[in-house]
Amino acid sequence: NMSATTLKGQPLDKAVLDAMLRRRMFYTPSFEIYGGVGGLYDFGPPGCSLLTNITDIWRKHFILEEDMLEVDCTVLTPHEVLKTSGHVDKFADWMCKDPKNGEILRADHFVEAVLEARLKGDKEARGLKVEEKDDPKKKKKKAKSEAIKLDDALVKEYEEVLARIDNYGGPELGELIKKYDLRNPETGELPSDPVSFNLMFQTTIGPSSNSPGYLRPETAQGQFLNFAKLLEFNQGGMPFASASIGKSYRNEISPRAGLLRVREFLMAEIEHFVDPQGGKKHHRFPDVADVELVFLDRETQLAGKTETRKVAVGEAVKSGLVDNETLGYFLARIHLFLAKIGVDQSKLRFRQHMQNEMAHYAVDCWDAELLTSSGWIECVGCADRSAYDLNVHAKKTGAALVVRSRLDEPITIEEWEVDVEKKKFGPLFKKDAKTVEAALMASSQEDREKLAKELKDNGKATITVEGYGDGKAEIPSDAIRIEFRKRVEHTREFTPNVIEPSFGIGRILYALIEHNFWTRGSEGTDEARGVLSFPPPVAPTKVLIVPLSSNQSFKPHLKKLSQRLRSIGISSRVDDSSASIGKRYSRNDELGTPLGITIDFQTLQDNTFTLRDRDSTSQVRAEEDKIVEAIKSLVDSSKTWADIQKELPAFEGQEVDVAVREK
């Protein structure tokens, strides 16, 4: 099931595609003349245009269409923020080192690769058919297999280890390496014990060495920290969403899969803030309820299967397959976005995360996966993160990251309340006063009751404060007051939950290239010419303008036409090189340019042009105004090429003939 296909169902020859992408400078290894750096790529002109067009469509589809609040936060992030979010402690992989050649191995990938190679060798020894396993999450280096039969019990053990591979920590991976004598195929050596390697790039902000910081691993944290300001900007209205397009960074241990696993990447993330009460409804859900999505749910995966089913999202939410309307709404919107930019619908599925795959606080999580020559690749994640992030930052800083909404009926509340006597409290804890106060304010009702008793009995109370001294703060009874009080509330205060659709733009871009790639035979030769059939709004350049020859009399037409197209916002390129028209069109088929205009001697007489369709190579001919009108309607997708063919007369001149005729 790994054999990838082109847009037309041909087997996809990755080497041919890669050579073409390189030749046309879609992207290229960064710093190549210095030998390159793993996991870093530069985008050349067509890749850059693709990036711009995809993010532009994204911005219209999500931000403008839904009145989201766009923010642009810094990549540099101080230590404390990512300590609170959990990234400093948990955003890490386990790595080992080969003692002989110094190769650094990602421990889980290494164990997986060696065991899989052994199982494959066992199958070969048993004369069974070996099926390539598709691996949606990791692009690991494959170990070579030898046909050696294993004990039946050992096969079972290996299979169990592989099924649980995501659950092992470093020490357990180290034990597995020793227990099964897993040696690096490159050297025959046992790798070192796994050590934890944090995936964030670390740096220092400012000249003082005690201000550590990181390059953000996601854009989300900046959006959470601005929550209170965004709520105010939105004039208190709920629900609302913020959104951000920007680079994030992950210091991958050994990136190997081209654009699919890189160290610097463009993300587009939405944080939709919603009231956790009332079932997380979405007022535009009815608009998408009929959109059918291809689901691969948790239960199916638990049963070791990958069968998908197509269900309307309205039905999926109703049956509980998708947790709530807001999550379902975004899954449908993600689907519509991917369809709009030209993703092959037959190569798209929504895979639900397994329980152990999600963060402990997540309610539900789905990945939009796209099928590529590297298997199913997570390109968009869509998670319900509950109130986790706002809660941890509020707790740490004391900031009120909450919504206050007016109640229709006031309610009476009786509970333990804490008052801080600032004048005593401040001098007592000095620079830590805010931290200690935040811990007090975050204390539970049970804790407060106990503290009140302590204060009464001992004249002081001790509270646990993370990050303060030895973790305990002793507070005398004249610095705080804790009382059980009754009050009437006219407003409700709550911490919103967050639904987070998160897009890896580079991965989407790469999958889009594979989905739109195909080859066609060149007439009279065996050569297969590459074509990238991007939809016009996504295509890097919309129109290629080719003069029949370098004859000077064509120049004014070239200039006039490209200016006219530019004035209506349509990008064009002139190719007045000496190559044949066929060659010039070929080059632009590889660049994915959907339309081509030829200027020939007839143009000089009657101001008509031929217009060529990239996908069919068929042509029409008409005078300037009609050609420009046709281009406009094709680029804004209001018409198809078939429509244009009905409206304008066909032009039958062969591409190759045209080039020859003049000579």
Add this chain to the structure above:
Amino acid sequence: NMSATTLKGQPLDKAVLDAMLRRRMFYTPSFEIYGGVGGLYDFGPPGCSLLTNITDIWRKHFILEEDMLEVDCTVLTPHEVLKTSGHVDKFADWMCKDPKNGEILRADHFVEAVLEARLKGDKEARGLKVEEKDDPKKKKKKAKSEAIKLDDALVKEYEEVLARIDNYGGPELGELIKKYDLRNPETGELPSDPVSFNLMFQTTIGPSSNSPGYLRPETAQGQFLNFAKLLEFNQGGMPFASASIGKSYRNEISPRAGLLRVREFLMAEIEHFVDPQGGKKHHRFPDVADVELVFLDRETQLAGKTETRKVAVGEAVKSGLVDNETLGYFLARIHLFLAKIGVDQSKLRFRQHMQNEMAHYAVDCWDAELLTSSGWIECVGCADRSAYDLNVHAKKTGAALVVRSRLDEPITIEEWEVDVEKKKFGPLFKKDAKTVEAALMASSQEDREKLAKELKDNGKATITVEGYGDGKAEIPSDAIRIEFRKRVEHTREFTPNVIEPSFGIGRILYALIEHNFWTRGSEGTDEARGVLSFPPPVAPTKVLIVPLSSNQSFKPHLKKLSQRLRSIGISSRVDDSSASIGKRYSRNDELGTPLGITIDFQTLQDNTFTLRDRDSTSQVRAEEDKIVEAIKSLVDSSKTWADIQKELPAFEGQEVDVAVREK
């Protein structure tokens, strides 16, 4: 001359402006709930739209209009690249530390501030008028002055030191501090000796600790490294330009000036590659020759003056004021871009760099400076960098960063040529073979002649190779051959020169805000209401849609109208809050929204709307189609408000009245 003014010539109250920008979330200190980090700012929704609109116009004005090749290179850059470019050694400031409070001071700013304060005190003591000096390059903390008269000779000495302040290195700054007993006004202490502080953020790429890297300080290097690929993509055509929009980083010692001196910033840079022979002509220069620019040339500055003169760029190149056509062409294009986005023409000048201000390899360099409340600020640099960057990278890597062009007449060349005997040479120098070979190939004719003699006399030759062993490589005569030969060349090979226009988008954005800000009185009150008169293409949101009240019958009109505007690519916002119409318009004046539509009870009867102009607050009324048509022509700048007023009937209803009428 420092007193800044608003768009209408009112004195600019920076505190009022800052409060407004904060209230409307144009930008905000990053990580504020964690106490903030100096030099880091997040952009809120209107700031984000401004950024997007400015870069979008930039992309159209430069990249699309001139068929530039856009690239998007990584921010992460390995050590070796920035070592070669000179940044590792030279991209640094000198800093000292206050021994008492630990304050870190930028040494040149500190010396400058203390000496200026003394000179100011001297003037006060002499009863002279003290003029604030405008300081275009540095935003330093000002030291407080005391009225103490100085010796005439000392005044002269101080003035000479200040004139030369950019020429001092760290040791000299340290001597000045001791010699003049320059003490930190905060503590009365002498700061420590200056130490060099590199302004690049350092990190480690990958899990191995021996792969140091930096966050790029400019986007230029990535473009240079891709030169050969870009030239090929351009089918060998010269001249051509690459361009890049992306973030760069400078670890400022003590950032203090809001958006004007930040640690993370958006840049847009162009590298225009041109043949150094033939006077660096530009084929589109005649199109801009008549554009008049305001110049502050080198000679005027040397004479201690700041008088500018207005000269057509054609004239400026002819007279030699501007070095060459290509440089002049870009100065004019920069001017036109700044005018297009709404920069106040009376607050723009082009300042030429002093000789000692430019890098040693630069031929000429001009800054487009914008006048703000912090003085004249460099917002765009435009330098002729000669062939420096391509040369150093080619020399270091051995890559051919050159252009080969066919000669009309073949030429005969006689010169010393080096042949490397790969079979001997490779094993001899192993991993350094490429470095040694690159040094050989970069050797001059004189060097080669000497080496040939050495080889002949001693059977070996020694060559200087930076980065190899002790810097000397000894090569036996069987590993290379150096001969004086005659050959006929049909092509010319040259390293292009680079003209580099480099835009600081954040600085431009901030200056643009100041240039478009003004206040108007609110009728019947003393309150001055802020307005940001951005041109429509730049304005964050184009149209505000306000229903007269929250009456349900207005809803369908709101929805229909915003969808119709969206479908023609015009961003709008609905404000259906309960505030009065006047208040709602006020809020949007502060956000710079140029147009407002009111939906009232008459709309329900005849589908007419009022359209309000932000700048004049005057209104017209017409039916939907005409209103939408008017908006379209105002947003694409094809008509002015005066045109619309002639076409559509005025609406005289007072804003405040409108709000009152319904109650």
